[in-house]
Amino acid sequence: MADNNRGDFLIGLLVGSALGAALALLYAPQSGEETRETLKKKGGDIKDSATDIYGQVKEQTSTIASQLKDSTTTLASSVKESAGHVASKVGETVGKVRDDVREGAGNVREVTSDEAGNVSQVAKEEAAKVKSSTRPVGNTISTEPGV
Numbered sequence: 001m002a003d004n005n006r007g008d009f010l011i012g013l014l015v016g017s018a019l020g021a022a023l024a025l026l027y028a029p030q031s032g033e034e035t036r037e038t039l040k041k042k043g044g045d046i047k048d049s050a051t052d053i054y055g056q057v058k059e060q061t062s063t064i065a066s067q068l069k070d071s072t073t074t075l076a077s078s079v080k081e082s083a084g085h086v087a088s089k090v091g092e093t094v095g096k097v098r099d100d101v102r103e104g105a106g107n108v109r110e111v112t113s114d115e116a117g118n119v120s121q122v123a124k125e126e127a128a129k130v131k132s133s134t135r136p137v138g139n140t141i142s143t144e145p146g147v
Contacts, residue, residue: 007057014053018046 021042026035 007053007060010053014046014049018042 022039028035030038
């Protein structure tokens with residue numbers, strides 16, 4: 001942006017100088033022939049200066065375009081590389097999560113199976129206790145009087 005302002009300033013400076021020189025020549029006490037020669041010379045000088053400035057601006061523009069292209073290429077490469085790393089990390093994380101879920105499901109299955117066996121064993125033991133503690137109702141003889 002500073003280069004653009006500098007170029008604008010130089011162009012303004014040249015145009016101002018040319019106008020100032022032309023006005024000075026027109027109002028100077030010289031003959032018409034001398035004035036025309038001076039104007040011709042100054043016009044050539046201005047043309048040369050404008051050509052030089054144009055070349056400088058063109059060169060700076062080319063340099064900036066080249067730098068921008070290089071920066072864009074570098075940035076695109078960095079983004080592509082970063083995306084590859086991110087994809088790789090996501091893949092690794094997904095694999096770890098999948099393995100953890102499988103391991104957790106296996107552990108749940110194992111614990112559930114063990115607990116089901118424990119519940120079954122406790123149920124059998126309780127059923128046996130209930131069976132052994134119950135007596136048939138019709139075969140009991142009461143020893144209490146009045147019953």
